[in-house]
Amino acid sequence: MKATRTVEIKMQSGVVILDIEVTRELREEIAYADGYNIPMGKKVHESMKITILHNGKKVDDTNWMPAVIRTVEKKSYPATAYAILGGKVILTEGNYNLVTEAINAATAEVENAITADTEYADVKASEIAKKAIGEANLRAAEAHYTEQLKNGLCPKCGTYCYGDCTA
Numbered sequence: 001m002k003a004t005r006t007v008e009i010k011m012q013s014g015v016v017i018l019d020i021e022v023t024r025e026l027r028e029e030i031a032y033a034d035g036y037n038i039p040m041g042k043k044v045h046e047s048m049k050i051t052i053l054h055n056g057k058k059v060d061d062t063n064w065m066p067a068v069i070r071t072v073e074k075k076s077y078p079a080t081a082y083a084i085l086g087g088k089v090i091l092t093e094g095n096y097n098l099v100t101e102a103i104n105a106a107t108a109e110v111e112n113a114i115t116a117d118t119e120y121a122d123v124k125a126s127e128i129a130k131k132a133i134g135e136a137n138l139r140a141a142e143a144h145y146t147e148q149l150k151n152g153l154c155p156k157c158g159t160y161c162y163g164d165c166t167a
C-alpha cells in the first residue's frame with residue numbers, strides 16, 4: 001500500500017518537484033544460500049522515498065526526511081537556508097514545513113489505510129512481539145553477566161580464574 005504527495009517549490013533556478021511516496025506492505029523475504037533460495041516468510045516493509053526533479057528532470061532521490069541545518073553549519077549556507085533535502089536541495093523554513101507536512105500526511109494516510117489489512121497487522125504484531133522478547137532476553141543476559149562479575153567472573157578470560165589468567 002502506498003500514499004503519495006507532491007510538493008512544488010519555485011526557486012531562482014527553476015521549479016523543484018518533490019514526489020513523496022510512503023510505503024507500508026508485506027514483502028516475501030528470501031535468504032540466499034549456496035545455489036538455492038530459502039523463502040523466509042513475509043516481513044513488514046516500511047519506507048519513505050522522495051524523488052527530486054529539477055525543471056522536469058530527475059536529479060536525486062532520498063529515503064531521508066529533510067535535515068535541519070545545525071547552527072554551526074549555518075555560515076556555509078544562504079541566510080534563508082533552514083534545511084537540506086537529499087544533500088542537494090536547500091529549503092527555507094516555510095518549504096521545510098510544507099515538505100514535512102506532506103510526508104506526515106502521506107504517512108498518516110497509508111498507516112490509516114493499512115489498518116484494514118489483517119495479515120499486515122498480524123505480521124507486524126508478531127515482529128514487535130519478537131523484538132520485545134529479543135530485547136528482554138538481552139536485558140536478562142546483561143543482568144546475568146553483571147551478577148557474574150559481582151560474583152568474581154573475570155571479564156578478561158570469561159572464567160572464574162580469580163586473577164590466574166593475568167598472573
Ligand SMILES: [Zn+2]
Pocket residue numbers: 154155156157158159161162163164165166
Ligand atoms: Zn581471567
